[in-house]
Amino acid sequence: MLSPIPDLRAVPGNAYVVSLVLREAKQMHMLEIRIGAKNRGIRPIVQSVCANIYCVDPREEVIQAWYMDDSDADQRLPHHRDPQEFVSFEKLDASKIVSLSFSELGVLSWRLDADNYETDPKLKKIREDRGYSYMDFCEVCPEKLPNYEEKIKNFYEEHLHTDEEIRYCVAGSGYFDVRDRDEAWIRIWVKKGAMIVLPAGIYHRFTLDSDNYIKAMRLFVGDPVWTPFNRPHDHLPARKEYVDNFVNKAGGGPAVDAAAA
Template identity: 75%
Template sequence: MENQFQDGKEEVIEAWYMDDSEEDQRLPHHREPKEFIPLSKLSELGILSWRLNADDWENDENLKKIREARGYSYMDICDVCPEKLPNYEAKLKNFFEEHLHTDEEIRYCLEGSGYFDVRDQNDQWIRVAVKKGGMIVLPAGMYHRFTLDSDNYIKAMRLFVGEPVWTPYNRPHDHLPARKEYVEKIINRGGTQAVEAR
């Protein structure tokens, strides 16, 4: 399943190493010179990604196949923007706190765009830009954070196996079983396999 629906993925998902600037989190934060990384590097970190048809997601057979294969029974859609999200600034600040979840974080961008920041094996930040049509799965136990870009808007589908649990565990939470499993499968082994859906 991870190797399907890959055509044109680089047009809706790209990644680069981040600088250390404290400027507005919504800026791209490229290093100088820019250090783009291939999407295969994300796969090494256990991240799954696809390009899907966001204009017809209700009827998209590829989305249905992914949901069935990975057991994503729960789905909702959320708009993240100042006009539609209550307590927008506070929520965006919370999303940007480095954290992990004990389950996968699955997001499918239906409109707009945003940044998922993840840690590589050497604990360096990688910024993953996701645009309309991009779907990304962050494995359980991976430290990450999210922010909008300077357009301040994303409409995202959230998927989950079973009833959703959105609990963030801010770093450090290395004692959690999900983190230990992620470190063992991905970090300690050089990252060559996707973590099973939970």
């Protein structure tokens, strides 16, 4: 007996996936094109088409992003809106559910080989291309981080930096929250293998998720400067430049999506 086929509408990116599956199935000259069909030959084809259409970006397994609700519940919870609103890596057109992308905010992202970061040629190239000469590691958990309670509170205070914030998750997971152009919070969930770059001047914050552990590689151009500037610091040149490049540009800023880098 076949197990039920998942409701594709629940997949981030959503309703358009179903129509694409049906269209692709039709091109395969199938006589009956119905997701709930009992024909044993349909299920594997539908699954295959879904994989080819949706699961094409390797980052999706280690990075997800969505709009947050306004709840004051535990910051380590996902805080999805109801219904859920996901944010994609690429800009989606108006026929799709979410129209905002990482690149419109200036956030760059990669999926890397966290088990072999010491010899990973892709990481080496990123560091060379972007000038990330400094590297260290930070473990955030009650057992490993001195003054844990104070620091985790500081991490979750909304702030900006005058330089990029580069984090590569080599173990565990956590949330980076960033503001969109309309001041809404977007939660970016990073897991092992995820690397993200938050641009200088973007208001953001960080928290662990319910697993209470992350080990992150920190990268920097030259000598590191970790100084946070808690909101408001709109007068800083880094903030003004971010606003000019991303907030005030209807089409987004000049950021390059890192997937193909």
